[in-house]
Amino acid sequence: MSKLIELKGISKSYDGEKILNSMNLYIRDREFITLLGPSGCGKTTTLRIIGGFESADEGELYFDGVEISNVPTYKRPVNTVFQKYALFPHLNVYENIAFPLRLKKIPEDSIREKVSEMLKMVALEGFENKSVSTLSGGQQQRVAIARALVSHPRVLLLDEPLGALDLKLRKDMQNELKRIQQSIGITFIYVTHDQEEALSMSDTIVVMADGEIQQIGTPTDIYNEPKNAFVADFIGESNIIDGIMLEDKKVRLAGHVFDCVDGGFEKNEPVDVVIRPEDIDVVPVDKGMLNGYVTSVTFKGVHYEIIVDIKGFKWMIQSTDYVSPDSIIGVYIEPDAFHIMKKSKYSGKFGDYSSYSDEIEELSNADAAEEF
Template structure:
């Protein structure tokens, strides 16, 4: 991570007696695309609003470029926010919407004209200066909201689920646009979403949250391939999560059957959580895998088939490019490196990981 531009130090916040954030600390680097990811009510939007100055923490500090800005109002920070509701002025032209903040700062007409032209080019809306927001599509309105934010030259841009109202194709297009804008401008992006695909696609780092606590911080690859607990494994992609026992290093018993794995350092016969991704379930002939099962359902998902398999008294989820229809007997095999082993929670705080809102 490059030098930190934002440091969130021990932030806590309660509303109506309910704790929304609990001693949250995060360092965010310059030019980094960081995503706060988690279910509704986990505290991600509260965190974003604290960074923007819209909410004061009960405890803790927001440090920006080494200075404490916790008590500063939003307009005194080099930080801009794009909300899910774009809040464009319907009676103003696109150009006037983009120029709104610059006019408040009493910038010259020539400066404002150049900034509007540059911003529209950046968001691929050249020639739209005289249009009105209500005549534009949702994706175009979202780009105008981003243009309005970036002309103020923020060092940090906060985005609170800005793609949530768009259809799938527009959302995917805007994901690419946001990455392009971030790379061209060198702005730090802090992005809030509950959409795991968005987080995995766009982020340099993901901060997974649940019930006001950070569950894991890491790159998209790390978060997906090496989840630190059952909540992360379940929230980031689909998973088979099952109880296991580690009789010794590099071996885990699942449903009483020994599975070789690559994990070590657990206590002898320690109870653990085991995660196996559906795409890592391999089907073989009955009797040649680690355990046998019967396919109970199948769905075609476009790039693969999704199947449920009853095996060992557990219903497994499996993905394959080959169809295995209900009633088919199969042997199940999983490579050792595709079995993730995690410690069981040992405290009340850690128990939060097993609570998906």
Template sequence: MEKHKIIELKGICKSYGGEKVLSDISLDIYDNEFVTMLGPSGCGKTTTLRIIAGFEHPDKGSVYFDGKDITALPPYQRHVNTVFQKYALFPHLNVYENIAFGLRVAKRPEEEIREQVKEMLRLVNLSSFEKRHVTTLSGGQQQRVAIARALINKPRVLLLDEPLGALDLKLRKDMQQELKNIRKQTGITFIYVTHDQEEALSLSDRVIVMNAGEIQQVGAPIDIYNEPVNAYVADFIGESNILDGVMLEDYKVRLAGHTFDCVDKGFEANEPVDVVIRPEDVDVVAPEKGMLTGLVTQVTFMGVHYEIIVEIDHFKWMIQTTDYVAPDSRIGIYIEPDAFHVMKKSEYSDLFGDYSSYSFEHELLSENVDEEALEE
């Protein structure tokens, strides 16, 4: 079945005071999916969301909703609603009136309003709160009110701008689950903006990874994690060791002075590539049994596993292992062929993936440098 396109962005460009924020963003969003725009602050994800909501107008390009061009429509004529990061609840109204706001503006009969608000309060588990003043609510409760207020207009698309950014860790986890449930119950398309990659992976059907006003990769969370298109995405999503390698032929990649079997193909013979190896895909073995051997420089206990930094051929790898390894010991490592992910070289090559900057040794080093600089 052909999926129905609900929102379409075509060649969106936007700059503020000569500074480019979005360059040529094109994007399709389908009915009934949970899409996340993921990227560091300043990557243009919020601006993209605001363009869909109608708060910003693109310099170039158009926005389509259900096949119709809505680029010139003001926010109040669009069938999308927004949940803001800082809730933006109306402080002069109580919970009930905040949620009822959209229907009151639309001049719906009082009875319908009462019914709808009750239903929304049930949906966000705030049934006994309708008379409460919004300033007396906790952050999580305020965010629920904001979600209910945005959903009561029955939008086709709900836009969420880092809705959990101001909540603390535990509450954030609970709200993530709740958002998933709400989406399932309502069947509305969610477009979610976040800088938290874990949140993006666990919530979404599709993730859009953005950086510097450009889309880096669009795909299902598992594809983005397993098959990142470049070093930027590999580094931003999860932990990764990114090494320079050479693709000798199909299924053979050479890196760190060793030739490995892999499952990638379709590169030219002897093409230089970036190779991603996830920390959890590396097995620790005895030095004589290892494909490579290295010196353990740092061990951190993380609860479920240990995170160790191993120096192999002047490159620091991060490895996650459930077995304890002593610092300063020599270990061997073993990697399965399907653990290698080979990528073409990109503008982001050599910028990411080495864990020498990760260790506290590096921090000490940089402190020394600072002191030296001061002495001069």
């Protein structure tokens, strides 16, 4: 797969605030790539620069090897599905989808054929003459996708397209989008703050924070081998603990030396150690590698979420076995459950569950509507 889009040293500031800091990224043909990050990380700005709605202060944007930084939006071979759909309220479903074709002065019977093909793809046959304002959010979403795809763009840009849908519908649309992307075989550039959405749909995930790319990789890479504390914390739940890499495959943390599988660090180098909550086993105290005091237990359906105080640091453990709060438990961790990361500017900021509550988590995820 060749490079279809390439960003070279793209920077952008608003009112003196740097939104994108010399970003380099290439996007391959036919891949489903997701820009993932919290609000304000620059993911939407990146998308808008590719779409031509914003211009970068510095840097170049290439499409298929040709620089397009100064090409106006309407001439770019990319189309966009907007967060709030942006359907034209003065046109019905059929005319909305036919809109880009009419601009190209395509003959009427060819338009009819293409529109009905699109309606079939998004499962909205029979909705031709409906006014778009009478449609549900999910249906409007489908019309927006059909309208963006009808003129066969090389790339589809999607700006948090599922943000306004309820959970069940969102799951269905995730599958649908993936199916559409595979069936028509074009590049999708998808922006979201929802890590689960990113993991389940993408070929490649680009994790962004503070206007910089933190990590690029496949969903499994990103989850299993996060590059720094930010990525580890943002993707899934993580205990991130200060450790010392004594030598290859030996790490000391919480006053205990563990076997692990990572290497390639300096002797006695301070590191961040990631242990996923599902990789920690609860065992009787006499069999535990570490012992801790259970401060809270929450039933989550699939598992219990247990917060354990181990030497002053609060760990999260996900276990299908119930333990009672205020008890002492032992924990056991397999060597391959330790993931060792170099120290970064995000070290110490994430991965401690001492102030953890679901409510705060919800709040910090709810600021989805990223302003630009």
